[in-house]
Amino acid sequence: MDDRYLLVSADCHAGPESGHYREYIDPELREAYDEYLENVAGMRGLLAGNQGGRNQFVDRFLAETGDAGLQSVSDAHKRDALLDADGVAAEVIFPDADVLGVGKVDSSPFGSGLGSSGSSDPEKVMAGARADNRWLAEMCGESPDRRAGVACVPVVHDPERAVEEIKWAAEHGLKGGIMIPHTWAPYPAYNDPRYDVVWSACVDYDMTVQTHSGGGLGDVQGGPGAIAIIASESWFMPARPLWVLLLGGVFERFPKLRFAVTEDGAWWVPDAIERADDKYLGTNHNVLKMGPNAFRDGLTMKPSEYFARNCFIGASTPTPSEIARRERIGITSMMWGNDFPHPEGTWPHTRDWLAIRFHDVPAHECRRLFSLNALECYPGFDADTLQAIADRIGPTVHDVHEAPVPQNPDVAGGYTDVAEDTFV
Amino acid sequence: MDDRYLLVSADCHAGPESGHYREYIDPELREAYDEYLENVAGMRGLLAGNQGGRNQFVDRFLAETGDAGLQSVSDAHKRDALLDADGVAAEVIFPDADVLGVGKVDSSPFGSGLGSSGSSDPEKVMAGARADNRWLAEMCGESPDRRAGVACVPVVHDPERAVEEIKWAAEHGLKGGIMIPHTWAPYPAYNDPRYDVVWSACVDYDMTVQTHSGGGLGDVQGGPGAIAIIASESWFMPARPLWVLLLGGVFERFPKLRFAVTEDGAWWVPDAIERADDKYLGTNHNVLKMGPNAFRDGLTMKPSEYFARNCFIGASTPTPSEIARRERIGITSMMWGNDFPHPEGTWPHTRDWLAIRFHDVPAHECRRLFSLNALECYPGFDADTLQAIADRIGPTVHDVHEAPVPQNPDVAGGYTDVAEDTFV
Numbered sequence: 001m002d003d004r005y006l007l008v009s010a011d012c013h014a015g016p017e018s019g020h021y022r023e024y025i026d027p028e029l030r031e032a033y034d035e036y037l038e039n040v041a042g043m044r045g046l047l048a049g050n051q052g053g054r055n056q057f058v059d060r061f062l063a064e065t066g067d068a069g070l071q072s073v074s075d076a077h078k079r080d081a082l083l084d085a086d087g088v089a090a091e092v093i094f095p096d097a098d099v100l101g102v103g104k105v106d107s108s109p110f111g112s113g114l115g116s117s118g119s120s121d122p123e124k125v126m127a128g129a130r131a132d133n134r135w136l137a138e139m140c141g142e143s144p145d146r147r148a149g150v151a152c153v154p155v156v157h158d159p160e161r162a163v164e165e166i167k168w169a170a171e172h173g174l175k176g177g178i179m180i181p182h183t184w185a186p187y188p189a190y191n192d193p194r195y196d197v198v199w200s201a202c203v204d205y206d207m208t209v210q211t212h213s214g215g216g217l218g219d220v221q222g223g224p225g226a227i228a229i230i231a232s233e234s235w236f237m238p239a240r241p242l243w244v245l246l247l248g249g250v251f252e253r254f255p256k257l258r259f260a261v262t263e264d265g266a267w268w269v270p271d272a273i274e275r276a277d278d279k280y281l282g283t284n285h286n287v288l289k290m291g292p293n294a295f296r297d298g299l300t301m302k303p304s305e306y307f308a309r310n311c312f313i314g315a316s317t318p319t320p321s322e323i324a325r326r327e328r329i330g331i332t333s334m335m336w337g338n339d340f341p342h343p344e345g346t347w348p349h350t351r352d353w354l355a356i357r358f359h360d361v362p363a364h365e366c367r368r369l370f371s372l373n374a375l376e377c378y379p380g381f382d383a384d385t386l387q388a389i390a391d392r393i394g395p396t397v398h399d400v401h402e403a404p405v406p407q408n409p410d411v412a413g414g415y416t417d418v419a420e421d422t423f424v
Numbered sequence: 425m426d427d428r429y430l431l432v433s434a435d436c437h438a439g440p441e442s443g444h445y446r447e448y449i450d451p452e453l454r455e456a457y458d459e460y461l462e463n464v465a466g467m468r469g470l471l472a473g474n475q476g477g478r479n480q481f482v483d484r485f486l487a488e489t490g491d492a493g494l495q496s497v498s499d500a501h502k503r504d505a506l507l508d509a510d511g512v513a514a515e516v517i518f519p520d521a522d523v524l525g526v527g528k529v530d531s532s533p534f535g536s537g538l539g540s541s542g543s544s545d546p547e548k549v550m551a552g553a554r555a556d557n558r559w560l561a562e563m564c565g566e567s568p569d570r571r572a573g574v575a576c577v578p579v580v581h582d583p584e585r586a587v588e589e590i591k592w593a594a595e596h597g598l599k600g601g602i603m604i605p606h607t608w609a610p611y612p613a614y615n616d617p618r619y620d621v622v623w624s625a626c627v628d629y630d631m632t633v634q635t636h637s638g639g640g641l642g643d644v645q646g647g648p649g650a651i652a653i654i655a656s657e658s659w660f661m662p663a664r665p666l667w668v669l670l671l672g673g674v675f676e677r678f679p680k681l682r683f684a685v686t687e688d689g690a691w692w693v694p695d696a697i698e699r700a701d702d703k704y705l706g707t708n709h710n711v712l713k714m715g716p717n718a719f720r721d722g723l724t725m726k727p728s729e730y731f732a733r734n735c736f737i738g739a740s741t742p743t744p745s746e747i748a749r750r751e752r753i754g755i756t757s758m759m760w761g762n763d764f765p766h767p768e769g770t771w772p773h774t775r776d777w778l779a780i781r782f783h784d785v786p787a788h789e790c791r792r793l794f795s796l797n798a799l800e801c802y803p804g805f806d807a808d809t810l811q812a813i814a815d816r817i818g819p820t821v822h823d824v825h826e827a828p829v830p831q832n833p834d835v836a837g838g839y840t841d842v843a844e845d846t847f848v
Contacts, residue, residue, distance in 0.1 A: 050715075051714075051715050051718065052714055052715015052716065052717040052718030052719075052721065053715050053716050053717040053718075054713065054714065054715035054716075054718075056716070057712045057713055057715070057716065058713070061713075100713065184643065185643040186643075188645070188646075188647065189643060189644040189645075189647065189650075189653070191644070191647040191648050191649050191650065191653060192646075192647040193647065193648070219608065219609040219610075219613060220613040220615070220668065221612070221613075222612075222616070223612065223613065223615040223616040223617065223672060224615050224617070224672045224673045224721060224722045225615050225668075225671040225672040225673055225721050225722055225723075226613075226615065226672075227714050227715070227718040227719075227721075228671040228700075228703065228718055228719045228721065229613070229615060229667060229668050229671045229672060231703065231711050231714060231718075231719075232667050232671060232696070232699065232700060232703070233664065233667065236660060240657065243653060243656050243657065244644065244649075244653050247649040247652040247653045247656060248647060248648045248649040248650075248653060249648045249649055267695050267699070268695070271691050271692070271695075271745075272656070274745065275656065275691070276652075276656060278743070279652065279655065279656070284743065285741070285768060286740075286741060286768040287655050287768065288481045288767075288768065289478065289481055289482070289485075289524065289766075289767050289768050290475075290476055290478065290651050290655060291474075291475050291476015291477050291478035291481070291651070292476065292477050292478075292480070292481065293476040293477040294475065294476030294477075294478075294651040294652055294655075295476075295651075295652045295655075297476070297648060297649050297651075297652065298648045298649055299649075316710075317709070317710060319702070319708065321695075321698065342713075343712075343713045344709060344710040344711065344712065344713050
């Protein structure tokens with residue numbers, strides 16, 4: 001019970017302080033970047049204010065954390081200290097660390113971060129992605145054992161150009177793989193063979209492909225409840241590439257390709273996969289009129305078998321409902337993450353949060369969710385090196401399972417009030 | 425056990441034989457309609473063929489049914505005879521009866537049927553909807569007790585104009601309410617108060633509002649597995665209006681408004697509603713940064729309470745997984761339907777299908793799903809009149825629950841092979 005869990009957070013964020021990206025942008029686009037920053041500042045002004053009673057939450061987070069983790073976003077040593085305190089030995093780093101929309105940290109330039117899509121300007125979004133990747137490679141280089149940086153690669157506009165960036169990222173230590181836009185329109189969907197050069201390069205360079213939550217369908221632009229509506233359905237676009245790749249036969253054509261969907265919930269996975277299996281097996285009568293073989297086209301295994309072999313779910317801070325459904329979601333697929341330094345994550349209360357949520361989950365399953373799956377999804381990590389760090393700073397098995405369950409009012413949201421069997 | 429179940433199918437389809445809509449189209453648009461039909465014929469040519477091994481399914485359905493129900497689509501008496509044989513006393517009629525894409529029956533003109541969206545031409549789509557509504561009112565008028573016709577009303581382009589059509593439909597006996605486009609873009613989403621005149625009229629005329637499956641996001645246009653991908657995610661767009669209306673406070677502003685989502689699955693309902701409750705109650709920490717009140721804006725009850733009061737799910741031919749989850753989906757919300765005469769429905773095997781799927785579901789719950797919920801969703805039906813029909817043609821309680829479970833190889837899809845507890 002004195003054993004310490006290795007925690008690998010499969011969902012963290014970093015980015016430099018405002019203006020710092022400029023020197024990483026190609027010189028011919030720096031003026032355009034200045035204009036872009038002015039527009040972003042204007043939008044931030046529109047979004048500011050106490051909408052929805054937001055200030056109370058912001059104030060509490062600032063009071064708890066001192067600076068909302070702002071120093072950590074570009075200072076690897078400060079970052080290590082905060083992760084140590086939270087019990088986290090290693091992290092996968094996505095872009096867009098601007099934790100509260102307060103504008104002290106930039107988003108990945110030209111919309112190349114979490115909201116990247118096919119509608120971006122091809123030249124600018126690739127230049128922005130390259131700027132983030134260059135900055136991130138430097139930051140990760142300061143304590144490389146603990147960090148798997150994720151390269152932004154807007155693959156939709158020019159797949160061949162994307163391959164060059166994948167190669168660059170792999171050669172510069174970004175072992176978190178690549179994040180692709182979850183929204184491909186107006187370009188073809190990811191089942192299209194035009195992207196096979198991308199998947200092939202990711203296999204060759206051992207780079208995981210992933211989407212991450214950020215942005216929605218874009219057709220709810222205001223009116224009553226707009227924030228609630230957008231937040232409720234924002235899971236859908238980042239989730240789509242999973243079944244597009246799977247049913248499009250990409251995992252058949254690239255058996256070694258790894259794909260993860262991160263910070264996008266996990267509750268939707270069992271139905272998505274079971275429904276795909278039903279169609280593949282012909283047990284779903286409703287779709288047979290489209291041709292029974294339409295659901296086997298290019299596949300040699302059941303969808304659930306590809307999912308188990310090729311896919312991971314960066315479940316971040318799973319709900320009680322998701323933890324209760326972990327078997328169906330996939331014990332070997334789910335990855336925990338603290339979403340550091342975002343305020344919707346568990347930092348700086350990860351130790352309490354893990355004990356509250358996981359105290360009755362068997363330790364061998366916790367190990368899968370806390371690190372073993374992440375070590376498979378991101379093979380650039382060295383397990384022994386990280387366990388040595390965990391042996392110093394990780395939560396003990398006793399802390400999570402045997403100590404009295406913490407009553408921590410700062411672990412917001414009344415987690416302990418929700419009966420788990422409500423959700424199964 | 426000799427009691428007979430009243431079956432009200434909440435999901436049926438009808439439309440006239442090819443070319444017959446023309447006389448219902450406003451004269452000035454008849455030439456445009458001829459052009460439209462030529463385009464449709466061209467598209468049918470493209471879609472024909474044995475893709476996915478479809479022909480085997482089509483051939484079997486034609487062999488079973490003689491004419492795939494084509495005569496019934498515009499002949500109310502033939503229709504009554506086929507429904508009698510299937511055990512169905514009453515039906516809710518949506519457009520687009522073209523059961524196999526063979527082109528012997530038209531779809532609602534100018535795309536005003538199941539694929540209606542905000543991107544349709546405003547004048548043409550309303551003219552097409554009016555043509556269908558006029559034809560449907562005549563057809564339903566031949567045996568009005570058994571039929572609740574659903575008016576096509578493309579509300580997005582001009583809500584005031586839509587109100588006129590709602591009034592017309594109510595005054596001409598279309599007691600199935602109205603079907604609205606599931607895709608509003610480029611017009612505002614349904615939370616926008618511009619549509620309040622529509623909801624108000626639906627309350628005033630006691631007309632249920634509904635969406636129905638048909639069409640997807642439109643950004644997967646080919647490539648490997650395209651049919652499987654589109655079929656897998658086609659539930660999403662028709663489902664969206666449910667949470668857009670709910671979180672947009674429409675059921676708060678119109679407490680008597682009834683809304684149904686039809687032939688769009690039911691598996692997604694529990695998560696959609698429970699997640700909305702979590703956000704409303706503040707138990708979901710992840711969204712608090714958007715402002716805790718953002719998820720209560722304009723609401724005075726939990727989302728699940730609006731759902732229970734205002735919403736119905738036309739679950740059509742639910743899967744074992746959905747039947748197993750009926751409590752969470754809502755015993756007072758789910759409505760069965762045979763999807764007659766579509767080949768993906770249960771016709772002509774409804775009696776066997778009900779016994780296979782519902783034999784171990786308590787009779788009082790079956791009554792809810794088979795008819796009681798539909799009688800609440802469509803109050804224009806008279807329960808006593810329909811029970812008198814059911815007493816002649818309905819399946820008995822013995823047939824469903826006590827007789828040996830049928831082994832019917834024509835109830836396609838291996839239903840009996842699937843363990844129900846796989847899905848809960």
